[in-house]
Amino acid sequence: MNTYHTPLLRRRGLLGLAAASLLPGVASGTEAPSWPDRPLRIVIPVAPGGSLDMLGRVFARQLTTSLGQPVVAENLPGAGSNLAFELVARARPDGLTLLVGSDPLTINPSLYRRVGFDPVRDFAPITELVRAPQVLVVRSGLPTQDFAQFLTLAREAQGRLTLASQGNGSIGHLAGAMLTQRTGITFTHVPYRGGGPAVIDVVAGHVDALLVTLPAAIEHIRAGRLRALAVSSANRSPALPEVPSIAERGLAGFDVVTWQGILAPAGTPGPIIRRLHAALVEALRRPEVATSLISQGFDITGTTPEAFADLVRAEAARWPGIVRLAGASLD
Helix, strand or coil: CCCCCCCCCCCCCCCCCCCCCCCCCCCCCCCCCCCCCCCEEEEECCCCCCHHHHHHHHHHHHHHHHHCCCEEEEECCCHHHHHHHHHHHHCCCCCCEEEEEECHHHHHHHHCCCCCCCCCCCEEEEEEEEEEEEEEEECCCCCCCCHHHHHHHHHHHCCCCEEEECCCCCHHHHHHHHHHHHHCCCCEEEECCCHHHHHHHHHCCCCCEEEEEHHHHHHHHHCCCCEEEEECCCCCCCCCCCCCECHHHCCCCCCCEEEEEEEEECCCCHHHHHHHHHHHHHHHHCHHHHHHHHHCCCEECCCCHHHHHHHHHHHHHHHHHHHHHHCCCCC
């Protein structure tokens, strides 16, 4: 699998988006000093609570300070996040409506027969803010101490071992499908409505194992309520350096991460994209922001618009085959 990691805040040439001088408050040159002249909103495609909601609210506050205009965080859950994706895709490209995007933006077109957006064509990526691996955790009473023992136990169970995820078609579900593809071992998939309920049931011993985004489980791991066996990124997570990656435990190339970043509607002028990118990167450098994100298990990236666009294109091309493998269509 490809790895899309870009070194933290690495300087690269910015995405050459055309400036739309007809939009109010946008200069036709290289800068847009009068923008923004009105409040902004960041659309969060999930209900309140969870890492994506937290990220949207943190950066709404940070942008309010940087841009000198109120930035409102607006939750718009529904249809597997598609309502929010469609709203932002159709919004006026003036930089006043932004999206906190994550992996469902590129997965959902393969899950649903009809979606009202194209993840590559309809958005202008600004920056990937953070990423995090999925972590394989097991209930405390499961007789396995490491990843190799887990695979042996699962093989002997002949499909009866339960492996939970955040939901059908979630990145945890698809990572499990990739695990089956690479090992030939089947599991009984148990989908939940989000990572939080899944974590609670594994802690309670109702299911055997779970693949979930690291920040959703890290406090339970640190407290000893869950046992972490492996992470799904190509390399170990700095937040759990003692936990190996699946790749280093014999499945070379296994690399599945959750990414989260800010996007605007396609056609947003280049000067506005540059202004937003600079403000977001500046916020990531602030110690109180960086420390909080890292402590939750995120890796900070802060990529350029170009690098983020490359990631979105690569992810959009990657997921259709894996969704078919998982039988995860939600038609």
